[in-house]
Amino acid sequence: MNKKNIDRRLAIFIMAAMILTVLSGCTGGEETTTTTPAPTVPPNFVTYENSTYEIRIMHPQEWEIMENYMGTVVLFRSPIEDASDMFQENFNVVMGDLPESMEIDELTDANIEQAKTRFAIENINSSPTTLTNNPARKVIYNLKQGEYNLKIMQIYMIKDNKAYVITYTAEEDKYSDLLGTIQAMINTFEII
Numbered sequence: 559m560n561k562k563n564i565d566r567r568l569a570i571f572i573m574a575a576m577i578l579t580v581l582s583g584c585t586g587g588e589e590t591t592t593t594t595p596a597p598t599v600p601p602n603f604v605t606y607e608n609s610t611y612e613i614r615i616m617h618p619q620e621w622e623i624m625e626n627y628m629g630t631v632v633l634f635r636s637p638i639e640d641a642s643d644m645f646q647e648n649f650n651v652v653m654g655d656l657p658e659s660m661e662i663d664e665l666t667d668a669n670i671e672q673a674k675t676r677f678a679i680e681n682i683n684s685s686p687t688t689l690t691n692n693p694a695r696k697v698i699y700n701l702k703q704g705e706y707n708l709k710i711m712q713i714y715m716i717k718d719n720k721a722y723v724i725t726y727t728a729e730e731d732k733y734s735d736l737l738g739t740i741q742a743m744i745n746t747f748e749i750i
Contacts, residue, residue: 599742599746600618600739600742602618602620603619603742603746604617604619606623606632606634607750608631608632611631611653612749612750613651613653613749613750614746615632615746615747615748616742616743616746617634617649617743618739620637621635621636621637622635622637622646630650630651630652631650631651631652631653633648633649633651634649634650634743635647635648636736645728647727647729647732647735647736648726648728649724649727649740649743650724651723651724651747652722653720653721653723654721655720655721656719656720656721660716661716662693662695662715662716663695665695665714665716665721666684666695666697669697669723670684673699677701677703678701679700680700680701681698681699681700682697682698683697683698683699684696684697684698689715689747690715690717690747690748692716692717694713694714694715695713696712697713697714698710698712700730707731708727708729709728709730710727710728711725711726712724712725712726722749724744724747726740
């Protein structure tokens with residue numbers, strides 16, 4: 559497969575994850591970089607398992623689950639807070655086969671560059687982390703989409719030539735409110 563076809567397939571995968579990140583929440587402090595499993599899980603968490611994609615994750619029981627939504631394996635949406643809540647904070651998992659072997663930094667950099675061509679992204683912060691005891695990259699950035707000022711965290715991991723992208727999207731001023739819940743979800747993510 560030539561480089562142009564590889565770049566095109568990768569760009570399609572990346573843009574699907576990016577567009578989903580922005581659209582999935584619409585309804586009408588510093589983070590830690592570790593993703594090592596937590597010793598305890600919040601009491602309101604329940605297990606989601608998808609045997610087709612071989613993943614398992616724990617999530618707040620009251621969050622809405624949407625499978626195969628706009629290219630995701632699964633999307634979890636927080637409950638609507640009140641009648642004025644027009645954006646549901648969300649967490650999703652996207653997976654895709656890579657067209658060829660690739661390094662995690664290469665995948666992350668390609669995503670950032672592709673996202674910059676479609677969105678006005680600001681305050682990009684990228685750092686190494688781990689996910690399921692595998693090397694990963696965490697990227698946090700801000701973007702404006704319509705009336706929403708969003709803050710997004712994405713974690714990229716490659717395992718067995720599959721790309722895993724975990725994304726948390728929130729309104730910028732509410733991002734920290736759910737960060738502990740999101741970190742607990744990340745800590746429980748497993749490939750089974």
